[in-house]
Amino acid sequence: MAQGKTLLILGGGIGGIVAASRLRKGLPREHRVVLIEREVRYAFAPSLLWLMVGLRTRDKIVRSFAQLKRQGVECTRGEITRIDPERREVQINGQVFTGDYLVIALGADLAPEAIPGLAEAGYNLYTLEGAEQLREARLEFRQGRMVILVSAVPFKCPAAPYEAAMLLEYDCRKRKLREEIAIDVYTPEPGPMPVAGPEVSRQVRQMVESHGIGYHP
Numbered sequence: 395m396a397q398g399k400t401l402l403i404l405g406g407g408i409g410g411i412v413a414a415s416r417l418r419k420g421l422p423r424e425h426r427v428v429l430i431e432r433e434v435r436y437a438f439a440p441s442l443l444w445l446m447v448g449l450r451t452r453d454k455i456v457r458s459f460a461q462l463k464r465q466g467v468e469c470t471r472g473e474i475t476r477i478d479p480e481r482r483e484v485q486i487n488g489q490v491f492t493g494d495y496l497v498i499a500l501g502a503d504l505a506p507e508a509i510p511g512l513a514e515a516g517y518n519l520y521t522l523e524g525a526e527q528l529r530e531a532r533l534e535f536r537q538g539r540m541v542i543l544v545s546a547v548p549f550k551c552p553a554a555p556y557e558a559a560m561l562l563e564y565d566c567r568k569r570k571l572r573e574e575i576a577i578d579v580y581t582p583e584p585g586p587m588p589v590a591g592p593e594v595s596r597q598v599r600q601m602v603e604s605h606g607i608g609y610h611p
Contacts, residue, residue, distance in 0.1 A: 397424075398422075398424030398425045398426060399425045399426070399493075399494040399495065400425070400426045400428060400492070400493045400494050400495075401417060401421075401425065401426065401427050401428065401493060401494065401495045401496075401497065402428050402430060402482075402484055402491060402493035402495070402496050402497070403417075403427065403428065403429045403430065403497040403499060404430050404474060404477070404484060404496065404497065404498050404499060404500055405430070405431065405498070405499040405500040405501055406429055406430075406431030406433065406436055406459055407436075407439075407499060407500075407501045408439065409499040409501070410429060410431070410497070410499035411429070411436065411462070413497050413499060414427055414429045414462060414465075414467045415462070415465060415467065417497075418465050418466050418467050419465070423466065426468060427466070427467050427468065428467075428468045428469075428470060428491070428493070429459065429462060429467055429468070429469050429470070430470045430471075430472065430474060430484065430486060430491070431459055431469070431470075431471060432471065432472060432473050432474070433459070433471075434458065434459065434471065435456050435457060435458050435459065436456070436457055436458075436459060437455055437456050437522040438455040438456075438457075439520070439551070441454070441455040442455070442519060442520070442521075442522065442525040443519065443525070443554065443557055443558050443561055444561070445522075445525045445526065445529060446519065446525040446528050446529050446532075446558065446561065446562075447529065447532070447561050447562065447564070447565040448529055448565075449561075452522070452526070456522070459471075470486065470491070472486035472487040472489075473486065473487060474486055474500070475487075475488075477496070477498070479496060482494065482495070482496055484496070501550075502550055504518065504520055504521065504550075506518060506545075509545050509546070512545060516541075516543065517531065519542075519554060519555075519558050520550055520551075520554070532562070532565065535575070536571055536574060536575075537571075537574040537575065538574075538575060538576070539575070539576040539577070539578065540562055540566075540575060540576070540577045540578070541577075541578050541579075541580060542555050542558050542559045542562075542577070542578070542579045542580070543579075543580050543581075544579075544580065544581035544582060544583065545582075546582065547582055547583060552583075552586075552587045552588075552589055552590070553587055553598075555579055555581065556579065556586050556587070556598055556601075556602055559577055559579050559602060559605075559607050560601070560602065560605055560607070562577055563577050563605045563606070563607055572606075576608065577606070577607045577608070578607065578608035578609075578610060579602065579607060579608065579609050579610065580610045581610070581611055582611075583611055584611055585598075585599055585611060586598035586599050586602065586609075
């Protein structure tokens with residue numbers, strides 16, 4: 395009988411979870427699929443903006459990684475401190491794990507502290523905590539200006555700032571505060587979502603501005 399292989403999947407974001415699930419379903423059971431992630435739970439990132447305006451609740455978008463065990467995926471929690479691709483070794487919390495194959499799906503770390511004052515001045519739409527904090531803060535905000543700021547490029551999910559702006563605009567209208575609150579997007583991009591091409595960029599800008607949202611590239 396052939397010896398089973400071990401697949402180490404580094405990172406429990408959307409890419410890592412999908413890779414683990416698909417590989418587990420497609421491989422014979424003698425092979426191990428191991429997901430390595432530093433968090434205990436996963437928050438479905440595309441729903442964070444809906445959480446921000448009260449269209450979702452935490453319990454609807456957060457799941458424990460332990461649920462993957464029901465599919466036969468092994469889950470190991472820890473901080474990855476070293477990767478040796480030649481030896482196919484990963485160091486986690488001082489312990490070395492060896493696999494036959496590595497899938498690196500670590501994504502990008504957020505670093506608002508890299509810009510002085512940024513973390514203290516606003517809310518991070520890309521984190522569960524930031525979205526929840528903004529959800530509460532917006533209920534107290536009844537007059538003034540909301541600014542959606544893209545501090546630097548590249549950044550995660552190029553559509554997110556524009557979806558956030560339009561969701562906040564909708565929320566202000568729903569609460570009958572639109573005339574009291576201005577909404578602006580500031581970005582270093584030449585246009586919205588330039589990666590999608592000039593025509594898509596033009597249409598997204600037109601959509602944003604048609605809602606009375608200021609766009610400042």
